[in-house]
Amino acid sequence: MDFADSPEEAAFRLRLRDWLADNNPGLPPSSTADEYWAGQAAWHQTLYDAGFFGLSWPTSVGGQALPSVYDVILDEELIAAAAPPRPSVGYLVQGLLEHGNEEVQQRFLPGLVNGRERWCQGFSEPDAGSDLASLRTKAVLEGSEYVITGHKVWTSYSDAADWCLVLARTDPEVPKHRGVSAFAVPMHQSAITQRPLKMINGITREFGEVIFDGARVDAANMIGAPGEGWRLAMTVVSHEREPGELGYVARYGKLVNELVRQVEAAPAAFGAEQRRDLSWAIIEADMLRCHVSRRLSDRLHGVEHGPEGSVDKLLMTEVEQAVGHAAISVGGSASAGGDDTWLRVYLYSRAQSVMGGTSQIQRNLIANRILELPTT
């Protein structure tokens, strides 16, 4: 049991640290300002090109096949350098790796990993949120193409996406979980329209609605077999619940460090309650780093994903919301006007207990699948 670097890990850490000293793009905190997303694609590509992204994925799709714990080192150094977090595409990568055939993997994964092709995820619908399996978007085969009609929502970064991983019903006759298939749909076509959603913290580019009105997709772009869409969705959302896959450790560490710097700069300005809020945020962020180290160590002999992703999701939520509370406590809520960066950090934190499956859904999963409590 060892949290310390091996010699190879230490050498990697130093190389990364040196590189970050000259290559930090200095973006605003993630998910708080539209400028962040405008610079994120370039950050993804720069980080990848320098050899610091896609560390644990197979070399055949552009990864480096390093042990998964290298991602912890990456997160730690991104925090230390106050650099943006790593791109959160790991859950899509895992979905395509597990369900896509060789051809699909070779066609789509390199661009997803190296950041040259941008992706979004079309799962949720206005009437299919927590009950995702009741989705109504349909895909009908016409010749060698599927025609897609439906309405997706919460499709993050859809306006910048080249591809959308769409869940659509291909067989309305079978039970709802079995009639769903997954497609890589090209976003650049006129039968797709987008509506950005303005979120409570003012951002307009992260979430959107996407309407497919007879959009076309090559049948070869189906990921997995017909009817395998639900299983693919479960793979994707289970990884989407993992802070180790999302790289959020760095997001929280950076925010906490910034709040610490504010107190350091003017210690007399902060009272006991603000210090207490900040101390919990420090501890929570540290807990998540330790927890991700544990989870990624468990993966040293291969990727598994089970119901424990729900535990990780709830821990990640606890951290994000503790950091959010410290943000308005120490950073200020801008109630008297002025810079509202910390208010935006706080308001965004409320979404964490909803996105990727609500906290209530996670608790149901833990109760039934880990604690093995009976269902009604």
Next chain:
Amino acid sequence: MDVRLSPEQVALRDSAAQVVDRLGPATVAQLDDAERAGKLDAAVAAAGWRELRTATGDGNPWATAVEVAVIAEELGRGLADAAFLGPTLAADLRRLAGAPTATANETVALGQSLSRLAETDEDVDATAVDAHGASSALLLLADDGDGRLGVITLGSAISGADLTRPVARQDGERMTALDGQTRVLDADDMARWQSLGLAAACADLVGTMRGALTLATEYAKERKQYGAAIGSFQAVQHLLADAHVAMEGSRSIALHAAWAVDALPADDALAACAAAKAYCARAARSVCETSIQVHGGIGNTWECLAHVFLRRALFSTEVLGGIGRNLERVLAARGIGGDDGLR
């Protein structure tokens, strides 16, 4: 980095689990079974777990704080009413002081509400902790210069909040310097020793949470109301799910703390352990309260083990500083603390 337990550490955990499952108190009534408690004590002694922190030839301990934590977690889970934390902390003090290993059962005396090792001139209320079977306790001998240890003789053990780990006070006025101390304890030694105590207490808290959660989960599967097991109701399920999450987060930060004790510079180790202590203490109270709540009225009776877990957690929480003190340490480690500092 590979933070999985080694095969040896897994084997150690399994043997500790077997001992507590066989000889620990399975009911509140069994806490009064002196024959059982004697067997548990003998098994812990025979396994050599109390000597993990005694010195090898080069002055290092026989085992790291990770092994201590592995044992402590299982003892906490099984509500073991045999001494471990106290003798382990005493052995580590002797090791740091370059003194010979104790010849009789020994523990440590803590002062200022259990938040630090007692000092003879300041802590008139010094409390020997985890004092089951201990005849003496170590403390700091303040009037003989800093960094020297003294020994007090203990009166008979008395029950505090924790029904599984009694405390004891000094018997009479007699205090002697520790025989054979060859090294004066410096500030780094004390920081590292405190780290060990905090990490061991965290592991005990994690074990306590596991035990309390298992108790409540099993009860929720069996207890029926409205014609169904109460564990089938979402309101109950979500309480237990939250308790499980709190336990898992605690486990991760406590594991890191245990590793830090021997692996990081003294201040960094203490900061890591302080963060873990605050987190685990908050989580443990919540998990143990949930266990009582899920048991309903029965959970509020003496006969239900749920309160024994809560009481054990309350004691572990106070050992070497509760939540408030450790939050201060966390801030001090980041350079924004108050007057009390990190150490």
